[in-house]
Every structure is written in C-alpha cells, then in structure tokens.
Amino acid sequence: MNDFLNFLTQNEADGGTVIFLMIFSLGIALFQTVIFSGLFNLKFPSWLFFVVSPMLIGISFLINSSYPFAVVLFLFASVFLFAIIGMIVSGIRTSKEEKAEREKFNRKHNIQKTPWTKKILGIFVLICLILAFIYLGENGNLKLLFLIIPGFIIVSNIFFPSKKSKFMRLQAILPTSKIDAVAMGQVEIVGDLEEIETIISPYFNKPCIGYYYKIEKESPPDDDGRTTYSTIFTEIKTGKFKIKDETGSVTVDGEGLEYYFTRIDNQAGGKTRHTETYLKNNDYMLLIGYADSDNGNTIIKKGSSDTFGIAMPRNISFRNKYKPLLDSFLVTLFFISLILIYIILN
Structure with missing residues (x-):
C-alpha cells in the first residue's frame, strides 16, 4: 500500500499538467452527476461536480504539486465505486416502489395474496426438481430428464387439468x-x-x-x-x-x-x-x-x-371436429420423439 502511495506522489505536476487534469475531471464530473442524480435520486445544482472536481485538483496542487495525480485517480475510482453502490440502492428503491404500487393495485381490485400453502408447495416442487437434477447428474443419468419432464407434464395435465380442460x-x-x-x-x-x-x-x-x-x-x-x-x-x-x-x-x-x-x-x-x-x-x-x-x-x-x-357453439363445433385429429397427431409425435431421444442418448 505504501509503495502504491509513493508511486502516486513521486511525480510532481506543473501548471500545464494541472490545467489538463482539471479539464479531464470535467468528464468525471459528468459521470458523477449522472450517478448521484439518477441512481441515488439526489437533488443538487447541476453545476456542483463540475466545480468541485476541478477545485479539488487545484487545491491539491496548491498544497503539494505531487497530489493532483492521486486526486484524479481517487475521483476516477469513485465513479465505479458509487456506480456500484448506486445500482444497489436504486434496485432496492425500485423494488420497494414496485411492491407499494402492486399492493395499491391489489387493494384497488381486491386481489388476495397468494396463500402460504401454495407458496410452500411451489418451493417444495422447485426443490424436488433441483435435487432430482443434481442426483441424476451425479449418477450420470441426466438424460433421464428427457423422459421425466414430458412425463411430469402429461401426468399433471391428466390429474390436475385446468378449468377450461374440464x-x-x-x-x-x-x-x-x-x-x-x-x-x-x-x-x-x-x-x-x-x-x-x-x-x-x-x-x-x-x-x-x-x-x-x-x-x-x-x-x-x-x-x-x-x-x-x-x-x-x-x-x-x-x-x-x-x-x-x-x-x-x-x-x-x-x-x-x-x-x-x-x-x-x-x-x-x-x-x-x-x-x-x-x-x-x-x-x-x-x-x-x-x-x-x-x-x-x-x-x-x-x-x-x-x-x-x-x-360460443361455433367454436365448440370447430374444436370437436378437429380436436381428435390434433390429439392423435400429438400423441404419435410424442412417442416418436421419445423413441428418437432414446436412440440418440444410447
């Protein structure tokens, strides 16, 4: 760390270099303005960083002619640091705003929250799928997923049909x-x-x-x-x-x-x-x-x-006419796909 600080302060800046660094800092000030106004949602005069950044470099030169380089590096690094912090803060703020808006929308339309039993069931199913994926991967049987997933979809449609299907x-x-x-x-x-x-x-x-x-x-x-x-x-x-x-x-x-x-x-x-x-x-x-x-x-x-x-009766008549043909086609296509997958995997 001391070697790094010594490296920054071993070179002295002259007047021309300081002016160049002050002009360069205006570009940094632009990013600082965007970050603090956009990501942090702060209110301040638009000229603030365009004055402060060059001023810091000028003041550092008056204190010690070797400090301006360190100040520029600090300002440049602060852009990345505050950008990361700002994205985190902005994400948290947006999440809270969306949650408040969603709750307001739900109250307006009398939408009930998802029951905790359904949430637990959903998490349980997801955990089972992840564990099955890990287990099959460790035992070298990952290819069985090509049979398990379609089978799971068919079973769920048979035993848990939608209201429209019923x-x-x-x-x-x-x-x-x-x-x-x-x-x-x-x-x-x-x-x-x-x-x-x-x-x-x-x-x-x-x-x-x-x-x-x-x-x-x-x-x-x-x-x-x-x-x-x-x-x-x-x-x-x-x-x-x-x-x-x-x-x-x-x-x-x-x-x-x-x-x-x-x-x-x-x-x-x-x-x-x-x-x-x-x-x-x-x-x-x-x-x-x-x-x-x-x-x-x-x-x-x-x-x-x-x-x-x-x-509508006309839609029902159309469906009744062509649905058996579509079902036969899909069943045939499904079994042909299973056979092809089995041949490819073996």
Missing part, C-alpha cells in the same frame, strides 16, 4: 338438452341470452349481462421489435339472465360463471392495456351448469362441481 371434456360427453326437458343435475344447453340484471363494466362503463375484464402490462420489445403483453389482473362478473331456445327459457344465476371464448368487445391503452368482453342480449351461447329447483322453478347455477362455463 369444461371441454365435460362438453364432449354431455348431451345437449332442450330447455323444456332439462333434468336436475349437470346439464348442457344452447340458446340465446336474455338480460334480467344489468351489469356495468368497470372500465368502459358498458351495460351488459356480464363481463370479463383484463388488465395487461406491456413487456419490453424483443429482438425483432415485437411488443407483447402480460396479464396482471382479470375479473369476471355476471348477473342473473335467461337462456332460451325454441322450447322455452330458463333462469341462470351467473355467480361464478367462467367465460370460455376469446371475443374482444372493447380495448384501449398503451403501456397498460384494458380489455373487456361482454355477455349481451341475444348472444347465442352454449352453457354448462348445474340445474336445480328454486321454489318449484328450474335455475341453472354453479354446483358442487367447479364446471360452470359458457362458450
């Missing part, structure tokens, strides 16, 4: 009932909607039978300049309505109804995009729900099963 599977086996012949229990009916209760959508203030509201946040453009959006909030609300066919009509309690169609009725926004889809009078829809008796009258609602949804 809806589509049930629709494939349920017969379509005429409304005047609806039996108690799980039913599938098709008909035109008729409004009973008017619901006002939250963003565009449109009157409707029900709405699906989605808020999306714009993601940074990819390498090709394409912009994508990620969903940060969804809300579905449906009032009571009727569905009717040529044989009659029946009342539907829309509480808990899921929407399984992707029509967009209203959309606006830039960095934050708002999208609304409505259930409207005379919409022709397919409905699956639980038929029950309400003071002698039939009402369809969400039953003990979590399958209670609505979709």
